[in-house]
Amino acid sequence: MKLLIKILALNCAFFCFKSYSADKIPAINEGIYTYECDYEDSTFRVTENNFSECEAVIKNGILVYGYFPSVREGFSQYQPTSAPTCSYRDLLNDGSNYFVTCSGSFESAPLDPESTESPKRWTSEVIGKLSDRQQDSESFLCPDPNYPNGPTEYNHEMWCYELEQELDPDCPAPTDSDPFVFGTGSGQTSICFPVSDGRQCEIKTDVNGGYYVPVSFGSIEPVPCTPDPEPEPDPEPTEPPDTRPPPEDTDPTVSPDTMGALNKVNKNLDSINKNMISGYESNDERLDRLAKETQNSNELLSSIKKNTLEDNDTLTDIKTGQANTNNLLEKIEKNTAPESFSFSANRKQGGLNDIFTNEDIQQIKTEIEEKQTEFNEYIETIKSESSSLFTLDTSIAGGYQEHKIVVKGVEIETGISRFSDFFKLISGAILLVATLTALYILLGKNG
Structure with missing residues (x-):
């Protein structure tokens, strides 16, 4: 079982990967959350460090939606006497939902300056709500320079995507069948594969050293990266001739x-x-x-001729390699062809074969059969003698002593008969032990 677990662990190390691919990583959140401010007909979102915006809307609503008693005749309308204040109540005790209660003090004073009546004071309260706590999408960051693109929402999560790299023109176009090669965590580097004309396909790895290898490369092994040879520059074009002067x-x-x-x-x-x-x-x-x-044309034709000759040499080498491979395959096919063979199972002469002849083996088999017959007859003799000496009868006859007394008008059995049911249970075991003992005595005596 331990071996199976180790094998699974090793396989997972090479073939298992995280729930996100190599071209993106989760975005980092600064820990800022937003709430939905809900008051009367106003609904908007505020950050957790800017609840004052929600408070301002609720405070302004005191005069509009707050309750005030009727103004008495000869008194002014209710006017605020101090700035309103707000308090919070955590509904679920987890910081996700709040009731916001804002209150303000007001008074209605007499219109007659010489009036001796006292102003009428009143405190009005209104209640708003902060709910639907969510992470602020604008607080996500992509600090990794290798994954600067983002943050972008995908599948209800925020991601940072890898910087798109310019594809080497010497590399094949990417396909969905390109296998991914996991890196060794050595950082971002370049992997090069040889291509035609002495050039190389350079592939940039990710920060962990992983990369997608073109499926068309097959079993081609990477080589050390070297600068691609620069093509010979084209000859400089000639200057156009001067304009002929008028005659x-x-x-x-x-x-x-x-x-x-x-x-x-x-x-x-x-x-x-x-x-x-x-x-x-x-x-x-x-x-x-x-x-x-x-x-210039001659120089270009010479370069084309040189490249053509090099390509022809390369093709010749490929054809030679293919021919050698075909020859080796033919040799392997000849060497692996099945050959006819035969064998005999005759007994060898000399050694133990001269001592244990076929006649000796047949004699031993005859003696074994005779002993088996003798043993079976002996068993049958024991069975017949045992049946003539005794028989087993498990039936129990007879009774038990009864001794009954009367106590306060109740008859109680105090004799052995009260254990009769128990004796019936153990009678089989007692008879078995007695039978085995008798067999031991008889057989031991006869032996």
């Missing part, structure tokens, strides 16, 4: 004299020459930019 205009007009015409020709040739030079420079700049873009 210089030529003079198409006709000159009347030779010198003017030659000057226009020279000027137009100079404009054509400048426009051609500007076009060559712009084309050269664009050709240089095209050459640089081509070089």
Whole structure:
């Protein structure tokens, strides 16, 4: 039983958990409670350290709902003479319900200043109630920096939720089938699993070291966390070429004299020459930019080729591992195939087998059967001799001595006969003891 209890305790240590999951913890309450203040047509909630708000409403209601006697003729209306006061009465003696009684002193004075009549004094009381004691939802706090979200009500309790963590893009998306791995209470840390391209899936644990492992990882073991390799940066883009300057205009007009015409020709040739030079420079700049873009493309293609070769090497290693695994499985299948076998149960020669032969064993069995027959016959002989020597008769014949006396007119038996019923009860036991004694004497004598 102790072993069963220990096994259950060990299983519970690994598989049992509290009634709240790892992503939330109960919120901490500062111990502040609220009550419902109920007076006439006013109902609102106040905190336990701010009952004065309820008192103010009840005090203001004295003039409205309090009872006052009729004002006598020649006297003023009742006016307060002092500030009202309130007292509390605990109805259940547990601090959950109170009657609040507020009273104020009033008087009605004569309107005639020269009147000798005394003012009429009166004390008016009204009663309110404080009930429905509850914990103040605003007094709950989430002081744990690892569970700052909240407090939030869930299932009539206040909870603090874990800070939502940004999912590592190298990790699979969470699913409902992801198993939870309990931590060792070593605090929050990171657990890393290897993925493709030499990168790692980094998982942040909770404050107790627990975390959800993606179900797609299967039996992959965690590895020490290392920084993911940074991808090679893309080549810097080339600057766009400068805007071509507008070409210089030529003079198409006709000159009347030779010198003017030659000057226009020279000027137009100079404009054509400048426009051609500007076009060559712009084309050269664009050709240089095209050459640089081509070089960038070659670098990107080279990186793609390198990564493709690495992936191919990885796939080749996986295929080689799968082939080796298949070969091992085939060997295991061959080694575990059932082999035909036979056995014989012949007696061995030599040793005790030569001493105890089959003939000897058969002789011993015959002697045992003869002894059993002899024993049964002896028992039957004892039964027949015992029945011829005596028989048992449990019937009791005869009577007991009677001796009766009369005392004050009442006949009382004082003889042995008064014990006759008792003797009948013990007669069977006495006969049994006597019979066993006789058998012992007879059998002992014959033995």
